[in-house]
Amino acid sequence: MASSEQENISATPEELAFVEEFALAMERLGLVRMTGRTIGWLLVCDPPEQTFGQIADVLQASKGSISTALKFLTTAGWVTKSSKPGDRKDYYTVRPGAMADLVKAQSGQYAGFADVLAKGLDSFGDLPPEKTERVREMHELFSWLAEEIPAMMERWDREHGK
Numbered sequence: 001m002a003s004s005e006q007e008n009i010s011a012t013p014e015e016l017a018f019v020e021e022f023a024l025a026m027e028r029l030g031l032v033r034m035t036g037r038t039i040g041w042l043l044v045c046d047p048p049e050q051t052f053g054q055i056a057d058v059l060q061a062s063k064g065s066i067s068t069a070l071k072f073l074t075t076a077g078w079v080t081k082s083s084k085p086g087d088r089k090d091y092y093t094v095r096p097g098a099m100a101d102l103v104k105a106q107s108g109q110y111a112g113f114a115d116v117l118a119k120g121l122d123s124f125g126d127l128p129p130e131k132t133e134r135v136r137e138m139h140e141l142f143s144w145l146a147e148e149i150p151a152m153m154e155r156w157d158r159e160h161g162k
Contacts, residue, residue: 009054015044019059031072034061038069039078042094049082049091077101100156107149114142 011019019040026036037059042050045058056066070092073079078098082091117139124132156162 009058011058018044032069034065035069035072038066039073039094042079042092049093051089051091055092097162100153103149104153107146107153110142110149111146114139114146117142
């Protein structure tokens with residue numbers, strides 16, 4: 001890694017504590033911890049765009065783990081990769097609106113779950129209600145989420161000028 005790249009990167013103890021706490025929260029949601037650390041760092045770093053080497057340096061992580069994390073984050077659309085004229089390095093930054101887009105996409109998945117559950121309820125025919133109670137409850141929840149989340153996200157967009 002170029003020495004100028006190392007000189008330009010630093011993190012405060014508070015930033016590193018945030019990055020670790022954010023990574024643990026993302027891990028609880030099913031992400032690999034290093035992926036959480038990477039996006040956590042990109043949320044607080046200055047400047048907001050970082051090179052691969054800068055990210056690896058501040059997170060004290062292997063190239064392989066950073067490469068895997070950045071591949072996931074760019075493929076998922078949470079992070080963008082860009083370059084600068086005359087500079088051979090790639091720069092990574094959190095894509096504005098990425099999390100809102102994720103929530104919007106998840107609401108479509110809730111509608112899909114509701115459909116599967118509705119088909120299940122239809123196929124159960126005349127079973128007594130106590131036999132279908134859990135499926136019915138889950139169907140009601142996912143149907144409600146499928147309706148409410150898009151409405152909430154529309155309000156979010158309006159309130160944030162999108």
